[in-house]
Amino acid sequence: MTGDRRRWGRGRAVGLLRSEQSEQQASYVELFFDLVMVFALNRLVAFAVQGAGSADATIRWASVGRVLLLFVPLIWTWTITAYITARFDPKASGTQSSILLTAFAMLVMGTALTGAFGGGGRGRVSANEILGLLAAFLTAVLLWRIYFHRAGVVLGDAVAAARDPAEVGRFAGSAHLVMILGIVATSVGHGIVQTHPTGQSYPPWLAMILGGPACFLLGRAALERAVFARVSPRRWVGIAVLLAAGVPLLPAPPLVAATAATAVLFGIAVADSRRAAGRPPEAPHPADGEATWLWRRHRPAT
Incomplete structure (x- = not known):
């Protein structure tokens, strides 16, 4: 742990690291990000339903592949953000700014899902x-x-x-x-x-x-x-x-x-x-x- 802190200390992020006395319960900004994640997943489900309801088996299977492809960046973003909040103090302004910027990117991603692959949606935001x-x-x-x-x-x-x-x-x-x-x-x-x-x-x-x-x-x-x-x-x-x-x-x-x-x-x-x-x-x-x-x-x- 000490060596890890010295390694981080070479950069500017050392002041953002969680201390050993920091609370481990979810902060309000983390809960806010989770709400945005729920919105994005809800949009992904709506996108999946569009293709899954098709009478064409090819479209149905293509929809499954597309949903999995879109799910990967969403869950990867959530995983990285969860790591950031576990490693850095979520009450620090730098950490909160990072989480909020990521949440906004997640919001844009969720909104753009209906136009993904140019099918049946608006094409782009x-x-x-x-x-x-x-x-x-x-x-x-x-x-x-x-x-x-x-x-x-x-x-x-x-x-x-x-x-x-x-x-x-x-x-x-x-x-x-x-x-x-x-x-x-x-x-x-x-x-x-x-x-x-x-x-x-x-x-x-x-x-x-x-x-x-x-x-x-x-x-x-x-x-x-x-x-x-x-x-x-x-x-x-x-x-x-x-x-x-x-x-x-x-x-x-x-x-x-x-x-x-x-x-x-x-x-x-x-x-x-x-x-x-x-x-x-x-x-x-x-x-x-x-x-x-x-x-x-x-x-x-x-």
Whole structure:
């Protein structure tokens, strides 16, 4: 082990290696990558079903060969990523960046599967589709980042420390329902972006593209209240900006609206990181007695 570390020490990756005291349980970024892998495998199954349902035996066997050929790079990518997270600290920014870039490549691979071999698909992914995928991927990463920035990590501790754990747990549960609704609406919005990236946006489309992230932020604000008995002003600012952007973005293409929503989420994530930089992790302060949707100020927001 010591010699192995000296060998790695000759390169720049030594600071990313796992220490002997590091936790071995899966990190949140690893779970995020696994979700992308599930998506890619789901697309591979859909591709397989297209050929397997053919009445021509030649097409059926060709489909089996193609599926195996496409499965190899997917499983190889997953294997290499699993090795990276086992060898390097998944909490290090360099490791996380590598995993997220690999996840985006996996997302593109999964999307392009229907056009693989030029059969029955779109042939190739267009530039607008790539931009739409990038916006969707960045949105997913930012929603994940905003959720887990402290409140999502210490939720269990907050519930355990509350005078009435059931009350705080119920309120946190309702907050998650609102966030899930926002995630579903955001997913529908990005589905619209993939099929209609250009042209004019319609109010129902913007309700999904912009309203989805706003709904998520509302639920995330409620979760923050349950865990810390306060809500950061940047949550309200983000919601207000997303809702106010609806009118000026009506003549804009859906892809532009999705990019604007991603930019708002990025601003919130950056503000969260800057606020926490150089400070010790905030301890949970459950909203005992005030875990409700009535937004009375209990303690100063940060």
